[in-house]
Amino acid sequence: SYVLTQPPSLSVAPGQTARITCGGNNIGSKSVHWYQQKPGQAPVLVVYDDSDRPSGIPERFSGSNSGNTATLTISRVEAGDEADYYCQVWDSSSDHVVFGGGTKLTVL
Amino acid sequence: EVQLVESGGGLVQPGRSLRLSCAASGFTFDDYGMHWVRQAPGKGLEWVSGINWNSAGKDYADSVKGRFTISRDNAKNSLYLQMNSLRVEDTALYYCAKDISRFGEPPFDCWGQGILVTVSS
Numbered sequence: 001s002y003v004l005t006q007p008p009s010l011s012v013a014p015g016q017t018a019r020i021t022c023g024g025n026n027i028g029s030k031s032v033h034w035y036q037q038k039p040g041q042a043p044v045l046v047v048y049d050d051s052d053r054p055s056g057i058p059e060r061f062s063g064s065n066s067g068n069t070a071t072l073t074i075s076r077v078e079a080g081d082e083a084d085y086y087c088q089v090w091d092s093s094s095d096h097v098v099f100g101g102g103t104k105l106t107v108l
Numbered sequence: 109e110v111q112l113v114e115s116g117g118g119l120v121q122p123g124r125s126l127r128l129s130c131a132a133s134g135f136t137f138d139d140y141g142m143h144w145v146r147q148a149p150g151k152g153l154e155w156v157s158g159i160n161w162n163s164a165g166k167d168y169a170d171s172v173k174g175r176f177t178i179s180r181d182n183a184k185n186s187l188y189l190q191m192n193s194l195r196v197e198d199t200a201l202y203y204c205a206k207d208i209s210r211f212g213e214p215p216f217d218c219w220g221q222g223i224l225v226t227v228s229s
Contacts, residue, residue, distance in 0.1 A: 001170070033215035035153070042203060042219040043145075043153065054217060086153050090213045095167045097143065097155035097214050 002091040004100035011106040018074040020103045022087030025068060032070040033088045034063060036081075037102075043086065047072060074105075082107045110134040110218045112204045117223035120194055130187040130204030130220060138162070138182035141212030144189045146200035147222070156202070157189065160212035167212065172198075194227045201225075 005023040012018040022032060032050050035043040045054050047063040050070065060075045074081055087100040116128040128144070144156040157168045157178040166178050177190040187204055202223050205216035 035216075037153075042221055043216075044219075045215050045217050048208070048215040048217075084152075088153075088214050088216075096169065097158060097167075099145075099153045099155060102152040 001094055001096065002089070002098050004087055004089065004098055006085075006087060006100040006103045008101070009104045009106065011108055012074075012077045013108045014077055014079060016077055018077050018081070018105055020072040020074075020085050020087075020105065022070040022072070022100050023068055024070075024089065027068055027070050027089065028066045030065075030089045030091075032063065032065050034061075034072045035086045035088065036083045037086065038083045046085075077105075077107055079107050081105060110206070112206065112218060112220035114202065114204050114220045114223035117202065117225045119226045119228065121229050122194060122196055122227055124194055125190070125192045126194060126225060128189040128191065128202055128204075128223060128225070132185045132187065132204075132206070135206070135218075137180075137185040139210060141165075141207040141210060142180060142187045143205045143207060143212070143216060144178065144187075145203045145205055145216075145219075146198075146225075147203070148197075148200040151200075154200075158207070158212040159187070161210035165212050191225070194225075196227050199225060199227045 034047040037043040050065040051063040113131045141160045143158040159178045175193045179188045204220040206218040
């Protein structure tokens with residue numbers, strides 16, 4: 001089955017840029033989606049199809065995908081961005097939805 | 109406003125059954141695929157099952173295949189998850205989620221608040 005690998009944690013100072021990676025075999029050939037989950041809340045879609053943003057998501061959130069790594073970039077990080085972030089793909093070989101293990105972003 | 113509301117969770121003994129429901133509102137339910145995603149306490153997200161708009165396509169995670177059954181009633185704007193032969197490791201918060209197409213594939217643009225299922229003797 002397809003596996004997505006994320007770093008468990010990342011710490012960034014306010015105003016800096018956070019880059020959260022999601023590794024997978026030839027992930028560049030798939031569409032990657034990213035979710036933000038704050039404590040006690042349901043996940044929220046922040047980037048879909050590698051780099052598109054749903055309405056209402058700040059431009060500070062962006063995404064890229066190439067080769068074996070997809071990246072969610074959060075520019076000018078704010079305290080309110082502190083959350084768990086998950087990447088997700090559709091594995092067409094198994095008809096399964098796959099989530100990465102999640103990355104806990106801490107704003108120092 | 110798009111809204112998904114789960115119900116039917118609770119405490120159940122290992123080996124028993126439980127049926128979750130998800131009531132949808134604020135969108136044309138039969139235009140979209142739907143999913144169940146779970147999150148064990150303190151753990152990450154795990155996709156459980158998905159169904160396309162007309163129920164012709166259903167998929168299951170390996171961990172639940174043969175025990176769980178997803179279904180939908182478009183006339184009632186409702187999604188269901190029948191969970192049989194429950195195990196302790198099925199303990200989790202179960203989310204209902206809507207995808208952005210008819211086909212039962214991600215991404216998921218709307219999630220319910222989740223319903224807790226606890227499997228314990």
